[in-house]
Amino acid sequence: MKLAVVGGGSTYTPELIDGFARLRDTLPIEELVLVDPAADRLELVSGLARRIFAKQDHAGKITTTTDIDAGVADADAVLLQLRVGGQAARNQDETWPLECGCVGQETTGAGGLAKALRTVPVVLDIAERVRRTNPDAWIIDFTNPVGIVTRALLQAGHKAVGLCNVAIGFQRKFARLLEVEPGQVHLDHVGLNHLSWELGVRLGGPDGENVLPKLLAEHGDAIADDLHMPRKLVDRLGVVPSYYLRYFYAHDEVVKELGTKPSRAAEVAAMEKELLEMYGDPALDEKPELLAKRGGAFYSEAAVDLAASLLGDGGSPVQVVNTYNNGTLPFLPDDAVIEVQARVGRDGATPLAVPALDPLYAGLIANVTAYEDLALEAALRGGRDRVFKALLAHPLIGQFDYAEGLTDRLIAHNREHLAWA
Template structure:
C-alpha cells in the first residue's frame, strides 16, 4: 500500500510517522512518499522519518520528492497538511484583525477567511492532479480551515474526507479521567469543524451509558481549565464545547489577551526552528517531546484509523470515527451539502454520518450561522472579488457589522494580495 503526504516537510510529520510505525498492523504501508517544495525542510523531516521507521522495525520505504505528480502516482490515499504562505501568513492572520477589534486567529473569524482564500485554490489544484495520477485515491484533508476545504473538495467531486484532532483529543482526555481505554469512549460530537460540542460521553459505543454528567460533576474544574472557560459556563451548558468556542463565548476577553502577548504564530515559528534543528541530528530516532507543544496531538492515531477504514484495512466492518463530510440530512436545519463534523461509519465506500438528535437551539443557531458564512467564504475562495469577501465577513458572527467588515476586507486583501489571483 502506497500513501503520500502532501506537505510532508511539515514539522507535524514525525507525529504522523510515529503513528504509522506503531500502528503498522492496523495500516500496513509498503511505501510512504513525503511531498513538499521546501527541499531543506523535506530532507530534515525525511531523514528523521526513516530513522523512526528503522528503530521501530517498520520495513516500509520512505521517499521524498518535490514532484507532486510523481509522488501521488499510484497512492491509495493522499494526506493534505499544507500551509499556503507559511508561518509568515499565519502571523498576519493573527494580527491585522486585532486592528479592528476582532479576534486574530488562523481558522476562526477574519484570519480564518484569509486562510481559506489562500488555501482552497491550491488544494483544488492538488486534488485535480491526484485525480489524474490516482483516480481511486482517497484524499484526507487535515489542512485548515478543514470544513471549508473539505466542502470545496467534495463539491468538485473528489473522494475526500476532512479530519481534525479535536475529537480524538477529547476522547483521550475523557478516557484518562475515567480510567478506561480510549476505544471504550464514544463521543456524541456535533457541529462544524472548530465549532463543536460534546453532548455525551458514552461507554462502549453509541448506545452505551452517558457518563458526561458525572464527568462534569467530578472533573468540571479541570475540563473548564483546559478550555479556559468558567466552570459555571460548562455547568449551565451541560455539554463540553471545543476550545475554539472560547473565541465566540469570550470574544472581547480573547481580543484583549491577544493584544498583550506575542502571537501564537511567532511561538510556533520559534518552535519549528528548534524542531528542524533537532530533526537534522542523525542520532534522533523518535519524535521529540517538544513536538507535543507544536499541536496536532493524536493526529497520527486518527489518520491511521481513518485511512485504514477508507482502504478496507480495518477488521469487523465500518469504523466509527469523527470526520468532516456532507451533512446529508443529519442536521435537518442545514443544507445536505453543508459539511459537518460528527461521528460517521467509515468504510471503503466513504463516511456515512450517524443519525443524531437535533441540537439545542443554543448551539444549533450558531451552527447554522457559521454554515452560512462558510458557504459565502467558499464562494469568495472560488470566484474572488472584494464584494464576496465583504459579504462573507459581514455574515460571520464574530464580525457582523458593516464598518468592521469594510475595514477587515481592506486589510485582508492588502495582506494577501500575492496569494489572490483576482486581487
C-alpha cells in the same frame, strides 16, 4: 499500500510517522511518499522519519519528492497537511484583525477567511492532479480550515474526507479521567469543524451509557481549565464545547489577551526552527518531546484510523470526521460539511443520526454555515464584494464598519496569494 503526504516537510510529520510506525498492523504501509516544495525541510524531516521507522522495525520505504504529480502517482490515499504562506501568513492572520477589534486566529473569523482564500485554490489544484494521476485515491484533508476545504473538495467531485484532532483529543482526555481504554470512549460530537460540542460521552459504543454528567461533576474544574472557560459556563451548558468556542463565548476577553502577547504563529515559528535543528541530528530516532507543544496531538492515531477504514477493514467502524450533511442536521443544506460521528468504510463516511439540537447550538451552527457558504464562494470566484459579504455574515464580525476595514486589510495582506486581487 502506498500513501502520500502533501506537506510532508511540515514539522508535524514526525508525529504522523510515529503513528504509522506504531500502528503498522492497523495500516500496513509499504511505501510512504513525503511531498513538499521545500527540499531543505524535506531532507531533515525524511531523515528523522526513516530513523523512526528503522528503530521501530517498520519495513516500509520512505521516499521524498518536490513533484506533486510524481508523489501522488499510484497512491492509495493522499493526506493533505499544507499551509499556504507558511507561518508568516499565519502571523498576519493572527494580528491584523486585532486592529479592528476582532479576534485574530488562523481558522476563526477574518484570519480564518484569509486562510481559506489562500488555501482552497491550491488544494483544488492538488486534488485535480491526484484525480488525473490516480482517480481512485482517497484524499484525507487535515488542512485548515478543514470544513471549508473539505466542502470544496467534495463539491468538485473528489473522494475526500476531512479530519481534525479535536475529537480524538477529547476522547483521550476523557479516557484518562475515566481510567478506561480510549477505544471504550465514544463521543456524541456535533457541529462544524472548530465549532463543535460533546453532547455525550458514552462507554462501550455509540449506544453505551452516557457518563458526561459524571465527568462534569467529578472533573468539571479540570475540563473547564483545559478549555480556558469558567466552570460555571460548562455547568450551565451541561456539555463540553470545543476550545474554539471560547472565541465566541468570550470574544472581547480573548481580543484583549491577544493584544498583550506574541502571536501563536511567532511562538510556533521559533519552535519550528528548534525542531528542524533537532531533526537534523543523526542520533535522533524518535519524535522529540518539544513536538507535543507544536499542536496536533493524536493526529497520527486519527489519521491511521481513518486511512485504515477507507482502504480496508483495519480502522474503527465509527469515527468523527468532516463530510456532507445529507440530512443529518435538518436545518442545514445537504451539501454543508459537518463534523460528527460517522460510519467509515471503503465507500466513505456516512454520518450517524443526531438528536434534535438545542437552538443554542443549532443557531450558531446555521450562522457559521452561512458564512462558510459565502467564504467558499469568495475562495472559488474571488472579488472584494464576496470577501466583504463573507466577513459581514460571520457572527464574530457582523458590523459594516468592521467588515469594511477587515476586507481592506485581508486583501492588502494576502494580495500575493490571491490571483484576482
